[in-house]
Amino acid sequence: MAFRKKKRWIPLSDQLTEMDKQIMAWEKKGKTVPTRELIKTPEQIEGIRRSGVVNTGVLDEVAKHIRAGMSTLEIDEICYDYCTSHGATPACLNYEGFPKSVCTSINEVVCHGIPKAEDILQEGDIVNVDFTTILDGYYADASRMFIIGKTTPEKEQLVRVAKECLEIGAEAARPYGFVGDIGHAIQRHAKKYHYGVVRDLCGHGVGLQFHEEPDVPHFGYCGEGMLLVPGMVFTIEPMINMGTWKVFIDADDETGWEVISGDELPSAQWEHTFLMTEHGVEILTY
Numbered sequence: 691m692a693f694r695k696k697k698r699w700i701p702l703s704d705q706l707t708e709m710d711k712q713i714m715a716w717e718k719k720g721k722t723v724p725t726r727e728l729i730k731t732p733e734q735i736e737g738i739r740r741s742g743v744v745n746t747g748v749l750d751e752v753a754k755h756i757r758a759g760m761s762t763l764e765i766d767e768i769c770y771d772y773c774t775s776h777g778a779t780p781a782c783l784n785y786e787g788f789p790k791s792v793c794t795s796i797n798e799v800v801c802h803g804i805p806k807a808e809d810i811l812q813e814g815d816i817v818n819v820d821f822t823t824i825l826d827g828y829y830a831d832a833s834r835m836f837i838i839g840k841t842t843p844e845k846e847q848l849v850r851v852a853k854e855c856l857e858i859g860a861e862a863a864r865p866y867g868f869v870g871d872i873g874h875a876i877q878r879h880a881k882k883y884h885y886g887v888v889r890d891l892c893g894h895g896v897g898l899q900f901h902e903e904p905d906v907p908h909f910g911y912c913g914e915g916m917l918l919v920p921g922m923v924f925t926i927e928p929m930i931n932m933g934t935w936k937v938f939i940d941a942d943d944e945t946g947w948e949v950i951s952g953d954e955l956p957s958a959q960w961e962h963t964f965l966m967t968e969h970g971v972e973i974l975t976y
Contacts, residue, residue, distance in 0.1 A: 697725045709919055712866050721868070722916045724904070729921035730897055735965060737828035738897045738923055742963055742974035744778045745823040745830040748792075749976070758813045758838050762794035766805035769821055781822035781829060781900050788947060793820040793833070800888055800929050800937050800949040800957040813839040816849055818959045822900060829896050831925050832975035833961040844932065845956055851883050852930040852958035859908065859926045860964060863918060863971045869904050870914030876928050877909040886935030887928060888957070891949065896963055897923040909935075920968050927961030 699717055701710040717723045730738065751772045752765055769792040773780050780791035788804070795803035795818040796811070803809075803818075811817060820833035835849045855876045862875035872893075880887050893906030904916035908928040931937075936952030951957045964971040 699723050700726055702726075713917065713919060716866075716917050722904075724916060724919060724922060728895060728903060729919065730923055730965075731921075734828070734897060735921070735923070737826055738830055738963070738965070739974050741778065741823045741825035741828040742830035742832075744773065744776045744825050745821060745832050745963075746976045747776065748772045748821050748823065749819060749832060749834050752819050753834070753836070756811070756817075756819075756836050756838070758811050758815075760811055761807050762796070762803070762805040762809040762811070762817075763807045765794050765819060766790045766792050769819075773821075773823060776825075778823045778825040781824050781831075785900065787945070789945070791821070793818070795820070795948075795957070795959070797956050798951045798954045800931065800951055801891060801959060802947040802949050804945060804947055811838045814841040814845070816841060816845050816956060816958060820959070820961065822896075828898070829900055830963050830975050831896050831900075831927075831961065832963060833927065833959055835958050835960060847883070848885070848930065848932050848956055849958045851880065851885065852928060853960045855879050855887075855908070855928040855930055856926055856960040856962065859928060860962070860971050860973075863926070863964065863966065865918060865920055865966060865968055865970070867918050868913050869906055869916050869918065870910045871912045872926060873907045873910035873915075874912045876926075880928070880930050886931040886933055886951075888931060888937055889935055890937055891929060893925040893927045893961070895922065895924045918966050920966050922966045923963065923974070924966075925961055925963050927959060929957060929959045931955060931957045
């Protein structure tokens with residue numbers, strides 16, 4: 691049987707930086723630390739930032755047009771047209787068989803909703819629009835919630851608290867802290883409202899690929915998971931359910947993509963791509 695050797699942190703020179711010292715100290719304590727490949731260079735960060743500008747523009751364009759009576763397929767067309775007209779590519783399109791450019795998840799659909807001509811937005815719906823851009827080989831990923839017209843106070847609160855969970859998770863992400871700090875803060879806030887935090891899906895590293903290390907769960911304990919250090923780029927994207935945290939994929943969904951809340955109560959999600967700096971996170975998408 692062959693064993694894979696665990697990758698270790700390798701300083702770039704004999705002259706240890708403060709970051710080298712911090713990482714190596716935590717590694718000696720048995721903590722999971724990033725590999726050198728997960729630390730983005732200034733050039734890569736600028737590329738991801740440029741991709742983030744286009745990604746933000748896509749969601750801004752959706753915000754201008756989204757309304758009751760339009761189909762989610764129309765949202766897909768808006769996203770595709772804006773993205774490609776700015777020299778970029780929709781990362782979702784044909785990714786592992788996903789058939790469209792964007793995910794549109796309505797009410798009890800937690801994520802990965804596929805745009806369809808027959809899915810017509812109704813007054814009172816809440817919908818997550820999740821888009822990922824590739825520009826010059828660099829990835830940026832974000833999603834927003836939209837309330838269609840006037841909805842119920844319960845749905846309004848869910849959308850608001852989901853956004854608060856994203857913001858609180860970002861505040862918990864500190865240099866030389868841990869991924870688990872993020873999930874712990876999110877779970878604690880959602881619990882105040884008796885909401886379920888989805889456990890089967892998570893945030894992730896991003897930038898040079900669609901999905902990179904580390905996984906970023908939205909529940910857990912402080913001090914768990916990978917060490918966060920300056921130069922890492924990742925998403926935080928809590929999926930907050932009005933009821934249970936459990937989810938399922940509809941047996942009638944031949945694509946196997948659309949994830950639905952376990953009790954079919956509404957779900958809400960917000961997402962940004964973040965850069966870890968010496969002083970905390972910088973948002974690269976809105």
